[in-house]
Amino acid sequence: MEIEGVRFSCPNCGASVTIDFKTRVGTCDSCGYTTEFKRNFFNSNDKVINDLTNVVKYFKEKNYKLSARFAEEAMTIAVDNMAAAFVLAYNEAFIDEARNSKSIARFFVKAKETSVDIEELEPLKKMFLSCMTDLDDHEEDILEMAINGNHASEILEFTDAFSPYLIARRANIDFLTPRLKELYKRCAAKCSVPKTCYALLNSIKTNSESPYNGNTFFLRTKTERFYNDFVLPVGEIINGMSNPTLRAKFKNAYERQRGDFEKKMKEEN
Ligand SMILES: [Zn+2]
Numbered sequence: 001m002e003i004e005g006v007r008f009s010c011p012n013c014g015a016s017v018t019i020d021f022k023t024r025v026g027t028c029d030s031c032g033y034t035t036e037f038k039r040n041f042f043n044s045n046d047k048v049i050n051d052l053t054n055v056v057k058y059f060k061e062k063n064y065k066l067s068a069r070f071a072e073e074a075m076t077i078a079v080d081n082m083a084a085a086f087v088l089a090y091n092e093a094f095i096d097e098a099r100n101s102k103s104i105a106r107f108f109v110k111a112k113e114t115s116v117d118i119e120e121l122e123p124l125k126k127m128f129l130s131c132m133t134d135l136d137d138h139e140e141d142i143l144e145m146a147i148n149g150n151h152a153s154e155i156l157e158f159t160d161a162f163s164p165y166l167i168a169r170r171a172n173i174d175f176l177t178p179r180l181k182e183l184y185k186r187c188a189a190k191c192s193v194p195k196t197c198y199a200l201l202n203s204i205k206t207n208s209e210s211p212y213n214g215n216t217f218f219l220r221t222k223t224e225r226f227y228n229d230f231v232l233p234v235g236e237i238i239n240g241m242s243n244p245t246l247r248a249k250f251k252n253a254y255e256r257q258r259g260d261f262e263k264k265m266k267e268e269n
Pocket residue numbers: 010011012013014015028029030031032033
């Protein structure tokens with residue numbers, strides 16, 4: 001069979017193959033040989049790539065309906081393309097009349113089960129960045145998805161584009177859950193994520209719960225909680241940065257900040 005000029009041929013005899021895109025199994029029209037194609041084979045299909053260019057273009061223009069039309073088009077070949085699936089989930093959650101708030105969470109569960117291809121990461125990144133505020137509850141899911149994809153440079157781009165923005169806008173330190181701390185550590189260990197580390201370091205002074213805000217170090221319990229649940233974990237993340245030069249630089253800045261914090265904490269006791 002042929003789709004948009006791309007012919008699928010039999011690995012055994014070279015004749016044309018008919019593919020069931022749902023099962024990814026191709027059956028040769030000539031010799032009957034059956035073969036299972038990988039997800040990546042369909043994700044890197046020219047028509048799929050072309051459709052996804054439009055998916056991203058219209059998504060960024062906030063023409064979500066048209067973006068979804070191209071997503072459905074891409075999914076006729078790449079049935080479980082995660083970038084296309086995200087657009088459908090986004091429409092379900094925020095655009096369709098019968099909004100379903102669970103669809104984004106369901107998307108991330110599926111993204112976790114499916115190891116996301118590098119072809120899917122790039123369009124996903126562009127779309128995530130254009131609707132970041134809608135995804136602020138899903139920072140952990142996003143990092144997990146990028147890490148499972150296992151492409152270091154993509155993880156770096158994802159984390160370092162997404163997390164600093166969110167960190168700077170967090171209303172308190174509750175966002176730094178043990179799971180998120182673990183994910184930051186894993187990202188830092190893989191590719192340093194300097195912008196994310198910088199944002200964390202900055203937050204020691206700027207987060208609205210920080211005792212630097214209004215100089216509230218005298219609120220002992222609150223200050224101690226901030227120290228234990230934020231200042232120390234940030235240090236752990238920075239200590240694990242993979243690039244030694246960056247790590248040394250960040251560690252220096254961190255130790256100064258921590259020392260200053262401890263001094264102020266003591267002065268109030
Ligand atoms: Zn054949």
